[in-house]
Amino acid sequence: MSTLVVPPVPCTPKDDAMQLHRAFKGFRCDTSSVINILAHRDATQRAYLQHEYTSLYSQDLLKRISSKLSGRLENAILLWMHCPAGRDALILKQTLTVNKNLEAATEVICSRTPSQLQYLRHIYYAKFGVYLEQDIERNTSRDHKKILLAYVSTPRHEGPEVDKEMAENDALVLYKAGERRLGTDEKTFVRIISERSAAQLAAINQFYRSNYGHSLKKAIKKETSGYFGRALFTIVQCADNRAKYFAKVLRRAMKGLGTDDKKLTRVIVTRSEIDLRYIKEEYLKKYKKTLNDAVHSETSGHYRVFLLSLLGPNQ
Structure with missing residues (x-):
């Protein structure tokens, strides 16, 4: 469920x-006014506003925003201005071909629904004139490439719907293919995890736990590594509980010395209009602290105000 707070009678574009x-x-620039407007408009309203x-x-x-803002706030608002698929x-495009942040690329691909x-594939080609599969092919390797493709x-x-017999x-x-043998098949x-529905994968995870003493997620961590292991884990975790997965991603972004602002921005901005309220609930349940309080303690200035606006009320 979205956390976006839109005025009941918003201004016209x-x-x-x-x-x-x-x-x-x-x-x-009157940055507060910019945030007060843009952080409270949904994707359709933002598109009409740009036009x-x-x-x-x-x-x-977008060019005007870029000329007036800077740093983390500029990056966050520019990302926010796009529709979900365009974003x-x-x-x-950036993580695969520019800064080669394959962790972020893996997160985006493996956490999205079919x-x-x-x-996304349609929009990617329309925007960049190249198929997403082509950029994956050129910029990833080995088993990581295979699972993403x-x-x-x-x-x-x-x-x-779940086929329990198939799941077991x-x-x-x-x-x-993994724990029973020497080496991993x-x-x-790749075949099973890429072909099964989210509901089917969740059932497989349950059968794995009941039959072999621990979850499929734990087996993946044990039997695989690197970006390949991360991709498999992300798919299975999101099938089991997508909100819990993103709560963990946000925790890692803010844990320890320094904050990974790119990761923090990416998750809050991309999930705000989708399921950020559920992510907030999972964060509170797991870490005994509200996500709003965590973000408030790890950020500052107008950047903090913007992220907290997308997070909605502190509850």
């Missing part, structure tokens, strides 16, 4: 565009 233009004018701004002032709103496409991935291209059912058999096949892991 024209009024928003005019308010933003006033906030941008002069030597200093209206260009119509009124013959300027691209994912942009993240993947329908989200199908639309299989996961983005294999059609999967999204319903709650898959658990046995994965056990034999990676092909079997």
Whole structure:
């Protein structure tokens, strides 16, 4: 469930565009006004706003934002201004081909639903003139490449139906392909985990736990490594509890000395309109602290205000 707070009677796109233009004018930007508008508009409203701004002032709103803001806040707001699929496409293009952040690319691909991935592939090609599979092929390697390619291209059912007999058999096949043998049969892991629905994978994980003493996730950690292991784990964890997976990602982003602002921004911005409320619930349950309080203690200034605005009320 979304945490985005939109006014019950929001301003028109024209009024928003005019308010933003006033906030941008002069030597200093009225950053608070910019945040108050943009952090409380959904994807459709943001798209209309960008179109209206260009119509009124013959300027691209994203370029105007970039010229007036800087640092972490600029990065967060520019990412926020895109629609979910366009944002994912942009993240993947950057992480696969520019800064080679394969951890982030793996997170985005392996945590999305089949329908989200199908639309993402379409948007990716429309934006960049190259297929997502081509950029995966060129910028990843070995088993990591195989699981990503299989996961983005294999059609999967999204319903709650489960074939229990198949799930128990898959658990046995994965056990034999991993813990039961010397060395790991990676092909079997790629085939089953890329082809089964989320509900089916959750059932496999349960059968694995009941039949072999621990979860499939634990077996994956034991039997695989690197980006390949991370991809498999992400798929299975998201099938079991997507919100819990992202709560853990956010915890790692803020744990220890320093904060991984790119990871923190990416998760909050990409999940705000989807399931951030559930992620907040899982965070509180697991770490006994609200996500809002954690973000407040790890960030500052207008960047903090913007992220907290997307997080919604502290509850």
